Amino acid sequence: MTPEESLALIATQSERTRREIGPNPAVLLAVWGLVWLFGFGLIYVSAPPTALMPLWVAAVLTVVGFAGAMTYSAIYGIRSGRGVRGPSRLVGAMYGWSWMIAFGGLTVVNTALIRLGLDADLVPLLWSGTSLMLTGLMYLAGGMLWQSKLQYGLGVWIIACGAASVLAGGPYNFLVLSVAGGGGFLVASLVFLVRAR
Amino acid sequence: MSEDGLPQLDPVIHAQARLRVTVALSSLGPGDSITFPRLQQLLDMTPGNLSTHLRKLEDAGYVGITKAFEHRTPVTLVELTTRGRAAFEEYTKALHRLLEVPGDGRA
Numbered sequence: 001m002t003p004e005e006s007l008a009l010i011a012t013q014s015e016r017t018r019r020e021i022g023p024n025p026a027v028l029l030a031v032w033g034l035v036w037l038f039g040f041g042l043i044y045v046s047a048p049p050t051a052l053m054p055l056w057v058a059a060v061l062t063v064v065g066f067a068g069a070m071t072y073s074a075i076y077g078i079r080s081g082r083g084v085r086g087p088s089r090l091v092g093a094m095y096g097w098s099w100m101i102a103f104g105g106l107t108v109v110n111t112a113l114i115r116l117g118l119d120a121d122l123v124p125l126l127w128s129g130t131s132l133m134l135t136g137l138m139y140l141a142g143g144m145l146w147q148s149k150l151q152y153g154l155g156v157w158i159i160a161c162g163a164a165s166v167l168a169g170g171p172y173n174f175l176v177l178s179v180a181g182g183g184g185f186l187v188a189s190l191v192f193l194v195r196a197r
Numbered sequence: 198m199s200e201d202g203l204p205q206l207d208p209v210i211h212a213q214a215r216l217r218v219t220v221a222l223s224s225l226g227p228g229d230s231i232t233f234p235r236l237q238q239l240l241d242m243t244p245g246n247l248s249t250h251l252r253k254l255e256d257a258g259y260v261g262i263t264k265a266f267e268h269r270t271p272v273t274l275v276e277l278t279t280r281g282r283a284a285f286e287e288y289t290k291a292l293h294r295l296l297e298v299p300g301d302g303r304a
Contacts, residue, residue, distance in 0.1 A: 003206075
């Protein structure tokens with residue numbers, strides 16, 4: 001092997017290992033971006049004044065989309081770490097569980113507030129505000145854990161979208177979530193895709 | 198350094214198969230190890246071939262091999278040692294130095 005061949009071999013093999021072991025967030029972010037764009041978009045156009053379809057149909061479709069994306073994320077996370085043992089696996093598992101634990105807690109708090117008589121108009125704002133803060137925070141944490149400024153930046157963007165959606169009020173909060181939130185994920189996905197080249 | 202002033206390439210690493218093994222292991226996070234079958238799959242090597250090269254790397258102290266049990270199933274875990282990581286770093290540095298030197302660059 002000449003030094004050039006050695007260097008080429010190092011580049012090829014490290015690229016392949018990185019692609020197979022390390023997570024490739026481009027696809028994952030694209031899935032979430034589309035779910036946000038179409039899910040929240042559907043709710044927005046189904047709410048008055050547009051009322052394109054019954055709101056409950058839109059809500060069911062969105063929930064199905066989110067459940068699918070969550071399942072995909074979980075499978076994806078478990079698959080990418082298979083065969084690897086050690087600190088990074090522990091960090092990955094703790095990160096995955098953090099999503100479940102945090103959203104479990106948030107669901108308990110929000111449903112309790114609703115049952116205690118929260119104004120019905122405020123319910124969508126409560127959900128979009130709190131769940132976006134939490135999602136954004138998890139992306140901030142991911143950015144810190146894997147030293148990814150892009151992931152951290154996405155976290156900042158999601159928190160900004162969450163705040164903006166509450167300030168916009170219903171039903172415009174869904175428009176903000178769809179276009180700015182979903183769009184943010186899609187832009188981040190594109191940046192990861194370009195970087196991986 | 199050899200007599201003509203060119204850096205020597207570590208013969209343990211400077212072989213196609215062992216270089217690929219070293220690169221794959223160096224891509225893991227510090228302190229992380231990988232199971233034998235997963236490593237085999239990443240490298241497209243037969244078990245026999247991979248074992249042979251791992252043994253040479255282990256003899257040089259570059260690779261650590263641990264046998265453990267997970268849920269009563271035996272697993273073989275492979276990791277790059279600190280020494281192996283340093284040797285790989287030294288090897289890539291030597292490659293770059295060789296490329297800076299005029300000449301055909303063969304080692």
